[in-house]
Amino acid sequence: MVARRYSGKYTAGGRRSTRETAPHAPVFRGRKVVRGKLRANLLFFVPLPLLLSGLGAISNADTAKILASLGSFGLLILAAWLLRDGLKAEDAYAARKVSRPPAIPRKAFASALTAAGIFVAAWFGWGQGIAASAVLALIAAAAHVAAFGTDPFRRKGMEGVSDFEADRVARAVEKAETLVSEIMDAAKRIGDRDIEARIERLCASARAVFRTVEEDPRDLARARKFLSVYLMGTRDATAKFAEVHAQNPGTEALHAFDALLSDLETSFANQRERLLEDNRSDLEIEIEVLRERLQQEGLTAR
Amino acid sequence: MAVEPMLRRETALLEATLRWIAYIVLIAIIWFVAIGSYGAAAGGG
Numbered sequence: 001m002v003a004r005r006y007s008g009k010y011t012a013g014g015r016r017s018t019r020e021t022a023p024h025a026p027v028f029r030g031r032k033v034v035r036g037k038l039r040a041n042l043l044f045f046v047p048l049p050l051l052l053s054g055l056g057a058i059s060n061a062d063t064a065k066i067l068a069s070l071g072s073f074g075l076l077i078l079a080a081w082l083l084r085d086g087l088k089a090e091d092a093y094a095a096r097k098v099s100r101p102p103a104i105p106r107k108a109f110a111s112a113l114t115a116a117g118i119f120v121a122a123w124f125g126w127g128q129g130i131a132a133s134a135v136l137a138l139i140a141a142a143a144h145v146a147a148f149g150t151d152p153f154r155r156k157g158m159e160g161v162s163d164f165e166a167d168r169v170a171r172a173v174e175k176a177e178t179l180v181s182e183i184m185d186a187a188k189r190i191g192d193r194d195i196e197a198r199i200e201r202l203c204a205s206a207r208a209v210f211r212t213v214e215e216d217p218r219d220l221a222r223a224r225k226f227l228s229v230y231l232m233g234t235r236d237a238t239a240k241f242a243e244v245h246a247q248n249p250g251t252e253a254l255h256a257f258d259a260l261l262s263d264l265e266t267s268f269a270n271q272r273e274r275l276l277e278d279n280r281s282d283l284e285i286e287i288e289v290l291r292e293r294l295q296q297e298g299l300t301a302r
Numbered sequence: 303m304a305v306e307p308m309l310r311r312e313t314a315l316l317e318a319t320l321r322w323i324a325y326i327v328l329i330a331i332i333w334f335v336a337i338g339s340y341g342a343a344a345g346g347g
Contacts, residue, residue, distance in 0.1 A: 039325055046329055049336035053343040065343050072339070076332060114328070118335055125339030140331045146324035 036087055036148065043080035047073050050121055068124030075117030083110035083148060092177070093152045097214035100170045105151040115141035169217045172227055173210045179231040180206055186235060189242040198261050199238060205268035206231060212275050219275050225287050226271050233294040234264055260297060263290070 054069035086106030093099045115137040122133035155166070180203045187199040209226060213219045241257045267290055 042329065043332070046332045047336050049333075049340040053336070053340040056340070056343045060343075062343075069339055069343065114332075118331060121335045121339045125342060126335055127342050128338075136331055136335060140328055143324040143328035143331065147321050147328055148325075149321075 037084070039147070040080065040084045040087055043083065044077060047076040047117070047121075050076070050125065053125060064124065068120055072117045072121035072125060075113050075120065079110040079113035079117060079144075082106045082113065083144075086110060086151060087148070090149075090152055093156065096156070096170075096173065097211060098166060098169050098173070098217070099152075099156045100167070101152045101154060105153070107145075107148055107151045110148075111141045111144040114144050165217050165220075169214060169220050172220060172224065173214060176206070176210060176227045176231055179227075179235055183231070183235045183238050186238040186242050190238070190245055192245075195257070195261070198265070202234065202261065202264055202268055205265070205272070209268070209272045209275065212272050223271075223275060229287055229291055229294075230264070230267065230271070233290070237294065237297065256297065260293070263293060 050069050050073035054066055054073060057065035057069055083106065086102070086109075089102040089106060093102065118140040119133050119137035122128045122136050123130060126133075128136070155170075183199060184203055187196045190196060209223060213223045213227075237257070237260060241253060244253045245257075
């Protein structure tokens with residue numbers, strides 16, 4: 001665990017900026033909830049006896065049992081891992097207004113791998129007959145599908161919009177979501193709760209812009225610069241600050257980054273309103289100003 | 303008038319219950335097969 005500095009209004013040398021005391025969005029807005037995470041995680045632990053059995057077989061030098069036990073254990077763990085990723089992908093799909101189904105049907109693969117794991121363990125490991133093993137495998141696959149459902153397979157929110165346009169929006173938002181998670185990763189490296197919370201709120205504002213674009217794909221042309229310039233700039237700035245802050249946690253860089261964050265907060269909030277207002281020229285000016293600002297800070301996207 | 307939301311709620315509840323039952327069945331199968339395999343390895347060794 002990395003030690004994090006906790007600071008607040010009443011901490012000695014606490015809040016560094018008065019600007020951040022401005023009212024802002026609730027902390028939990030935009031946070032992702034992964035449904036069924038605990039249930040999926042439990043599947044990593046249930047096959048553990050197979051690992052023990054595999055280790056026992058190693059001490060007995062029983063090759064067939066080693067392969068059966070460790071093989072089925074591997075299959076079941078892989079299935080649990082795919083299922084967890086599948087649930088994450090499903091949540092990302094559910095959170096968006098315009099979305100394509102996940103490229104890999106992870107949950108379907110997880111069901112199939114679970115069936116395969118059960119079959120191998122029951123037949124080779126436990127020594128049951130082939131029919132009984134097959135029945136157990138089938139019941140396990142059916143229970144897996146019933147418990148966790150199937151992967152989303154339909155394109156969502158793309159009615160009345162051309163395929164080309166809808167695909168472009170989905171792709172652009174996917175790319176922007178990746179940038180947002182990179183920003184959050186960089187923020188975590190800074191190790192300052194205050195800064196991290198502000199960046200998290202910034203990301204929530206960015207996601208609000210994504211939802212606006214999804215509602216009206218015509219906004220994509222105008223939001224494209226936001227999706228690249230703003231987000232890439234923010235990512236690079238955050239990554240660079242994390243690097244500088246780790247080497248020299250002085251106040252100068254902190255103040256500069258603090259001020260930049262305040263500017264970005266305002267810009268992100270304005271961006272969505274501008275998109276809604278359809279005010280193109282203002283937006284262009286805003287982006288130019290930000291681009292110059294990032295250049296001055298030496299933080300432009302490479 | 304309020305029949306439809308009630309029906310929807312009951313359907314959701316039923317669905318959630320079935321999902322949990324399926325989950326318990328899945329966990330039970332994996333666990334018993336794993337324990338069976340462990341027992342066979344320990345007994346056979």
